[in-house]
Amino acid sequence: MQICVIDRVDGKGHDVAPLQRVSSSFDVQRISPHHVHDIRPNTEVLFIRAAYFGELGEVARRLPRLRWIHISMAGTEHLPKKVFRERGIILTNSAGVLDQAIGEYVAGSVLLWSKGLLRSAHDTSQALRVHREPLSNDQLRVLVVGAGGIGTAAARMLRGMGVAHLAGARRDPAALDPVFDEYVDSNALLSHVGNFNVLVASLPSSPATANMFSSTVIAGFADPCVFVNVGRGASVDHHALARMLSKHTRSAAVLDVTEPEPLPSGHPLWGLPNLVISPHMAGDTPDRHERYALLFEANLGRFSQGEPLLNRVI
Template identity: 45%
Template sequence: MLPEDLRQVHPDTSVAFVRAGYWNDVERLLELAPAVSWVHVNMTGVDHLPVDRMESAGVILTTCRGVLDHSIAEFVLGSVLLWSKGLLRSALDTRERRTDYREPKANSELNALIIGTGNIGSECARVFRQAGFGRIVGIRRTPLPLPAFDEVASVSELQLHVGQHDVVVSCLPATTATDGLIGSALLRQLREESVFINIGRGSTVNHLALAEEMNDRAGAVAVLDVTDPEPLPSDHPLWDCSNVVISPHMSGDTVGRHDAFAALFLENLRRYCSGDDLLNRVGRSA
């Protein structure tokens, strides 16, 4: 179902497979199809959906969590290489007809900090490990050992860790606790030569502060697949930073993703019809 198809929903519909990323017209769906008991969305994050309202209405919500994890981690690795191998600098120099010699960094020389150790953060850590990175540290609300990381620290220790790593990756969801978490004080700790990557949510980063810090760090690069708002206003200072790369929230959107989405939904449909537990269920009763 796409948003424009909503008016065609049959009143006896019990299952809705929503293909649109940021669809949130739950009230309209419940009005047109009061018998709906399960909604599956092609998104990992559900901060745009009224989860409590759906649960109170007895509607099960499931997501595509996990489907895009490896593709996103590949994007993150590519973003690191853009900086560590000097590819962004080479691309900019090419336009100026320049070829200044530089020494790229080996993967084994890089230490990575991953803020958010959920599915995507853990997959980034595994991909970094396979690529031969050095020490990999994760940040999570409640620290506990995780196999993909050399160390897991708490959010309260975040500021201490940022300056110790060449690679800083944010995989944070949008919550009241993460809103603006990566602000001026934290960004000021970034190394003079480092790469900052955000594939979580744009609301977690102070973008004005990021622009200021990137202007002060010619040897650093920031890669943002998410911003707040999306897209950024045309007069935002980040557009003027030559060491900032902004992509249109597409890090996991591979051509074949829809087949993977469909396969997950069909497996859940089989489970639904059999009365089995659904995969990727969201909510207090999950």
């Protein structure tokens, strides 16, 4: 079986043990995204470690024997899935690998606000000492919009911290994890968001989730509250969020994603003291490359034996 690994250009995770084991057992070609035209024409399996590699449609058309593609990320909205379906190519992703780490990021973001640490950090830079009363965890009421794998991991982390009430919104209410106390219809957010002082967005990118946190929904946020987005930036009206944060100075937001990324210079979100923006890195722990490769290695064993693959998208 001919396998091609399209590696990261920064070299991170290049020598993790699972890839070494795969290379010792199979015929593996490893190339950078800059050399995709050198992929061997008899390639049957592609492992895409270069996350947002964008030429897969063209590559697939040039590989008549290609049967399976695995990507080191959860999102697949950027991929030419129609081409894969037409060719009968299997697509698997790495959903679940980063859930725990992103859940930890959400918990830290909530505490940054509820314990007053964000305000204290600003006060420290100005040599100020202003007493405040932090919230206890049992005073937190949390709504997770996009209560799939990542949202559920965040909810479990928050539950473990003693959060009093957890509500989840997702497309299929029957799939809501028992960690949640309440189901919320994502099509009726305006009727619910004011009941929560913690709002977590972990939505995928799709036409259905675009602008879900519209200006109208954001105007209905409780004051004070914290808004954490670890999903996709396109789900949020960022100008409306900036207006809310400017008006509600006791509220805060932590954004790991924006639309676009990065935000342009002069955007109204920049410079707000009650906002933190991180560069889309909530789940990027150093061990993620080995975890991605372990999933690929496990699926390769299944593929070799003709067994169903984990995380199959197509």
